[in-house]
Every structure is written in structure tokens, then in C-alpha cells.
Amino acid sequence: MLKAGRLWALxxxxxxxxxxxxxxxxxxxxxxxxxxGDSAYRPYSDGERAVLRAALGKWPGEDVAEAESVVQSAxxxxxxxxxxxxxxxxxxxxxxxxxxGRGTHQIGDGAALAEALGLPVxxxxxxxxxxxxxxxxxxxxxxxxxCAKWIGxxxxxxxxxxxxxxxxxxxxxxxxxxxxxxxxLAFDTxxxxxxxxxxxxxxxxxxxxEGGALARQGRVEEGALELxxxxxxxxxxxxxxxxxxxxxxxxxxxxxxxxxxxxxTLTGMCAASVMRAMEHCPAPPERILVTGGGRHNPVLMxxxxxxxxxxxxxxxxxxxxxxxxxxQAFAYLAxxxxxxxxxxxxxxxxxxxxxxxxxxxxxxxAA
Numbered sequence: 001m002l003k004a005g006r007l008w009a010l011x012x013x014x015x016x017x018x019x020x021x022x023x024x025x026x027x028x029x030x031x032x033x034x035x036x037g038d039s040a041y042r043p044y045s046d047g048e049r050a051v052l053r054a055a056l057g058k059w060p061g062e063d064v065a066e067a068e069s070v071v072q073s074a075x076x077x078x079x080x081x082x083x084x085x086x087x088x089x090x091x092x093x094x095x096x097x098x099x100x101g102r103g104t105h106q107i108g109d110g111a112a113l114a115e116a117l118g119l120p121v122x123x124x125x126x127x128x129x130x131x132x133x134x135x136x137x138x139x140x141x142x143x144x145x146x147c148a149k150w151i152g153x154x155x156x157x158x159x160x161x162x163x164x165x166x167x168x169x170x171x172x173x174x175x176x177x178x179x180x181x182x183x184x185l186a187f188d189t190x191x192x193x194x195x196x197x198x199x200x201x202x203x204x205x206x207x208x209x210e211g212g213a214l215a216r217q218g219r220v221e222e223g224a225l226e227l228x229x230x231x232x233x234x235x236x237x238x239x240x241x242x243x244x245x246x247x248x249x250x251x252x253x254x255x256x257x258x259x260x261x262x263x264x265t266l267t268g269m270c271a272a273s274v275m276r277a278m279e280h281c282p283a284p285p286e287r288i289l290v291t292g293g294g295r296h297n298p299v300l301m302x303x304x305x306x307x308x309x310x311x312x313x314x315x316x317x318x319x320x321x322x323x324x325x326x327x328q329a330f331a332y333l334a335x336x337x338x339x340x341x342x343x344x345x346x347x348x349x350x351x352x353x354x355x356x357x358x359x360x361x362x363x364x365x366a367a
Contacts (some may be wrong), residue, residue, distance in 0.1 A: 162294025
């Protein structure tokens with residue numbers, strides 16, 4: 001049995017940017033954060049990344065066995081290296097996400113991982129939310145709320161995660177609980193790193209635009225940017241979420257541009273989508289804390305600072321780890337699931353009521 005009170009949980013995240021697996025430990029009771037622990041990263045090889053990329057967009061029943069093997073082995077290898085773990089939060093790899101259609105699809109077998117690690121594992125975090133009318137994403141906002149309490153925030157602020165897809169969490173730390181009405185509004189802003197990564201892979205054979213170096217050499221094509229912002233997604237009221245390839249036609253808008261202009265334009269689209277997202281915030285945030293790989297792109301950060309009316313800074317300025325925040329989130333959420341506490345609510349995913357998602361699997365030795 002899991003003990004009451006604080007637990008050291010280990011969370012793992014493999015995002016839509018397909019760079020690798022992040023893992024990080026958090027000590028929490030499912031409400032407060034008490035401490036952050038060890039973390040580690042396991043990059044995917046070029047071959048593994050190619051297998052995962054080929055599986056994107058596939059649904060249950062389609063052949064994803066090779067991709068699942070990659071996800072399973074990478075996680076098992078990385079997570080086995082941690083000590084003092086009492087519970088694991090395993091997100092798996094999202095292949096397809098269509099909450100208003102076929103649902104959501106993450107590969108990765110939490111029950112098999114529990115057996116491999118000899119530890120209880122919480123997984124399949126999104127399905128219950130979608131089943132009860134939610135978008136199934138984003139799921140980190142409840143953790144963002146706990147982080148705001150941990151850093152001592154006293155005014156509304158935003159966490160902006162720039163991974164493959166961008167998502168924004170507006171929150172009011174003056175509220176007592178994340179599920180309280182008015183405490184959180186969260187939604188996907190639009191494409192973030194994924195289109196630039198895909199462009200770099202197809203044109204340059206590189207996984208991403210390191211340091212925004214290529215984008216800095218180019219200029220934003222305003223006509224393409226205007227066409228992008230005409231998409232009805234941006235005027236849709238949140239909560240709302242996106243699949244990694246929901247804006248795949250963005251690449252088509254830059255097909256005729258040089259490599260540098262295409263990279264600059266796709267980077268500009270990411271910044272512009274965040275600017276449009278801010279229109280939905282219930283109140284102006286005191287600041288925006290940026291997490292995810294996008295914060296390492298100085299061109300993107302410069303565009304955001306120019307477009308937004310409040311300070312924009314990487315989460316490190318608040319004492320948090322932007323590389324590991326999503327992995328930490330699933331450690332935190334795993335404890336909430338184990339305690340039967342909500343992991344999403346109407347303000348985060350549009351689910352009809354606050355709901356506890358996730359499945360807890362135990363190894364035979366803990367049964």
C-alpha cells in the first residue's frame with residue numbers, strides 16, 4: 001500500500017517534439033510541493049525518432065508495435081536509474097489527439113512498466129477526461145497551480161509551455177485549490193516547435209533550429225502569417241486543444257520561401273498564436289513564465305517580448321526547471337490519482353466536472 005502523506009514520485013514525459021524522454025522526481029502529497037528531486041534525460045536516437053515520427057497520427061488498431069517498443073524500452077531504461085521512488089507517473093507518447101472525434105491515443109503500457117520497475121505506475125491520464133466531455137489536454141495546469149504556490153506568487157500569472165504544441169495556463173494563486181472556479185484557465189495556444197522541427201528535418205536534416213540561428217537570418221512573410229491567423233481555432237473560446245499536426249498546412253504556407261524566411265515565419269506564427277491566446281485571459285497576468293524547449297530559442301523569446309504587454313521570462317527566473325517541468329507535472333499528477341484527487345476540471349480541459357483521470361497499475365509483488 002502507498003503510505004499516506006508525502007510521497008517521492010517519479011514522472012516521465014515524452015513530448016510531441018520527439019526529442020527524448022524527461023524524468024524527474026517530486027516530493028508531494030498531491031496538493032503541496034515539498035521538494036524537487038533528481039532528474040534525467042534520455043534522448044531518442046535518429047532511428048528511434050524516425051520510428052516514432054512514422055507512427056504519428058495512428059489510432060488503436062493500427063500497427064504501432066515498433067513505436068510502442070521504442071517508448072517502452074526508453075522509459076524502462078531511464079526510470080530504472082532512479083532511487084527512492086515510491087510511485088511513477090507515466091504519460092507515454094501521444095500519437096493522435098482528436099477530442100471532438102476519435103478521442104486521444106497515447107502508446108505505452110503502464111502495467112508492463114510497473115512489472116519492469118517493481119513499482120506502482122499511474123498512466124493513461126487523458127482517456128477519462130475525454131470520456132467525460134473534456135479535451136484531454138492540457139494536463140499540467142494543476143501542477144502549475146502548485147508551482148505558483150511554491151514560488152510564492154500573489155497575483156495572476158501565466159505558464160507558457162512551448163513544446164511541439166504551445167499551451168497556456170492562466171492562474172490565480174489567491175485561490176485555495178486548483179479546481180476552484182476562477183482558479184485556472186488553460187488551453188493550447190497553437191503550434192510551437194513542431195512545424196519548425198519538421199521544416200528543419202525535411203530541408204536541412206537537422207532535428208531543430210538550434211538557438212533560432214536560421215530564423216534570425218530570415219524575415220517573417222506577413223502574408224503567410226495573416227493566412228495562419230485566419231484559422232478559426234484562434235477565435236474559438238477555451239478550453240481547447242490541438243493535435244501535434246493540426247496545423248500541418250503551415251508548412252505549405254512557407255513552401256516557396258527560403259529556408260531562413262520559412263524558419264522565421266514559422267517561429268513568428270508561434271509567437272503570434274500566443275499573442276492571440278492572451279485575449280482569452282480572464283485578467284492581465286503579472287508575468288509569463290516560459291517552459292519547454294521554445295524558451296531556448298532567443299528569436300522566439302524576442303518575438304514574444306515584443307508582442308506581449310507583460311514581462312516574459314524563462315521559468316528558471318522563478319527557481320523552476322523548464323526542461324523538467326512536464327515530467328515533474330506527471331509525478332505530481334500521479335500522486336493526485338493515487339489519492340483520488342482531481343487532475344482536470346472545466347477550466348483546464350472543458351470536462352463537465354472536476355475529474356480524477358489515470359489508471360494505477362501495481363506490480364505483482366505489490367498486489
